[in-house]
Amino acid sequence: MIGCTPDTPTLEDLGDNPFPPSALALDEEAVDGLIVGNRLMEAGEYDLALRAFFRAGAEQGMTADVLSGIGSANLKLGRLEQSETLLRQAVEEDPDFVPAWNNLGAVLMERGEYGEASRVFQQAFALDSGNSDDIRNNLRLAIAKRDQVSYVGPSENNEFDLVWQGNGSYLLISP
Numbered sequence: 472m473i474g475c476t477p478d479t480p481t482l483e484d485l486g487d488n489p490f491p492p493s494a495l496a497l498d499e500e501a502v503d504g505l506i507v508g509n510r511l512m513e514a515g516e517y518d519l520a521l522r523a524f525f526r527a528g529a530e531q532g533m534t535a536d537v538l539s540g541i542g543s544a545n546l547k548l549g550r551l552e553q554s555e556t557l558l559r560q561a562v563e564e565d566p567d568f569v570p571a572w573n574n575l576g577a578v579l580m581e582r583g584e585y586g587e588a589s590r591v592f593q594q595a596f597a598l599d600s601g602n603s604d605d606i607r608n609n610l611r612l613a614i615a616k617r618d619q620v621s622y623v624g625p626s627e628n629n630e631f632d633l634v635w636q637g638n639g640s641y642l643l644i645s646p
Contacts, residue, residue, distance in 0.1 A: 504530060508540050517547040535565035543574045546581070554578050569599045573606050576613065585617035 504527025511520035524540035531537060542557030555578045561571035572595035579588035592610035599606055 503527065505536055505540060508544070512540075512544065512547070517544045520544045521548070533560075533564075535561045535568045535571060538564060539568065539571040539574060542571070542578075546574060546578055551578055551581055555582070567598055569595050569603075569606070572598060573603075573609065576609055580609070580613060580616070585613055589613035589617050 504523045504525075508520045508523035508527060511517070511523055521541060521544040524537055524544060528534075528537040528541070538557050538561035542554045542561060545551075545554035545557065555575065558571050558575040558578060561568060562575060565571070572591055576588045576591040576595060579585075579591060589610065592606060592613050596603075596606050596610050601607065
């Protein structure tokens with residue numbers, strides 16, 4: 472048969488079984504959902520990655536790695552609140568898990584919370600011992616955005632004045 476290996480069962484081998492053959496080889500196990508999810512994230516297939524991470528969670532439990540994967544996929548899908556919640560759970564589960572800290576910082580940056588994002592990136596940078604250029608760049612950007620925020624006081628509008636004319640009426644004049 473073309474395209475079949477000697478170990479692949481033929482239709483005769485299946486007998487009276489009404490179900491199609493499994494996608495798995497007879498002596499192999501499924502690939503880890505985390506590995507599949509991470510590969511799908513690299514390929515830009517975030518919906519499929521999310522499914523793979525959920526499968527990993529069903530098989531392994533909701534570890535920090537699984538929570539971080541689900542949170543990262545949600546970040547890429549624009550679901551910032553869900554992503555933030557999951558990434559906070561991931562760093563609570565494993566306070567030394569650098570990717571979860573970094574991705575939490577990315578979520579906070581997207582939400583415009585630059586002060587907290589810079590603190591989160593500092594945590595990730597410290598845990599990583601400064602080895603990641605990506606985290607360093609994220610930290611620089613967060614600090615720059617945080618320092619760029621200016622507080623606007625009450626504006627002084629000198630262009631117009633109100634002049635009272637009596638009987639509760641005012642006249643608007645320009646100086």
